[in-house]
Amino acid sequence: MKKDNHTKYAILGLLTTDCHSGYGIKQMIDQSLNHFWKISYGQIYPMLKQLVTDELATVRTTTQDGKPDKKEYVITAKGEAALQEWLQTPIDAIPVERNAVLLKLFFSRHQYADTTIRQLEDYQQKLEERYSTYKAIEAMIASLMHNKQDSPYWLFTLDYGKRLTKAAIDWCSDTIDQINNGRASDG
Template sequence: MSRENKTMYTLLGLLMYSPLTGYEIKRTIESSIKHFWQESYGQIYPTLKKLVDQELAVVHIEKVEGKPDRKVYTITEQGRQEFINWLEKPIEKIPIHKNELLLKVFYGQYLTVEQNIEQIIQYRQKMEDILQTLNTTEQFLISRKKDDPHFDYWMLTLSHGQSIVKATIQWCEDSIDILSNK
């Protein structure tokens, strides 16, 4: 069985909102879903071509004075239906989450306790930075997007991220306590 191309659905989902260029798609990902989903330009542009080839999207050229032409992609009705069909499918398997810190902790016996604690402290700081970003995003959405029909769904994904990060920060603190008492 071939792997399903989730990049295709990421792009179709973004095109459900509005027509976009490849650059705008990347920028939108970076400003909205990057904490739980990422795509590179190397994934975006070939997938846009496939969407057009499969008639799930169309592309039109916009002339921009003094700049290169812009390729703007718009989802087709067939693309909308493909996207909705994918949304309706149940999740079949949970992906394995790769975490370099956990890999290092697993092999922590080869370092000193202090080195392990330092790794966890640095990781906790990164998680606290992410939590601050998520909290800022929450305030932005509440202040500017509360009437948007997508608001509740955006808040659900944001809340998931906040919960995971808070739990990770708590795990860091618990782990530091455990290692400090060795």
């Protein structure tokens, strides 16, 4: 059985928002989806072309003075049906996280505890920056986009990210404490 291309559905979903150009889609991905779903810039235009070929979207080209022509994409009824079908399909597996910090920690018996602690502290700092970013996005949605139909769902998704990030921050603190306590009892 052919595996579904979730990028196709991500872009179809973005076409239901105010994003209708490749550039607008890229901006929305950078500001929101990239926090939980990676789509490279190089995937966007080929996927938009495929959506048009599959009649899931249409494209309209507008001539602009002194600029390249602008292509605007609109989801079709067939595209909306495909998106709806995908949305209703049950999730078949829990996604597997690839985390280099956890991989290194797994083998950290082979390095100095100070190095492990520095890596965890660095990771924790990056998580705290991410958490601050999430809070800023939340404030922006609450103040500027609160009237959009999608905003409650954007906030639900953001809450998931905030909770996971907060849990990871707490985990870093606890793990650092345990490593330090282990060193104290060894020495």
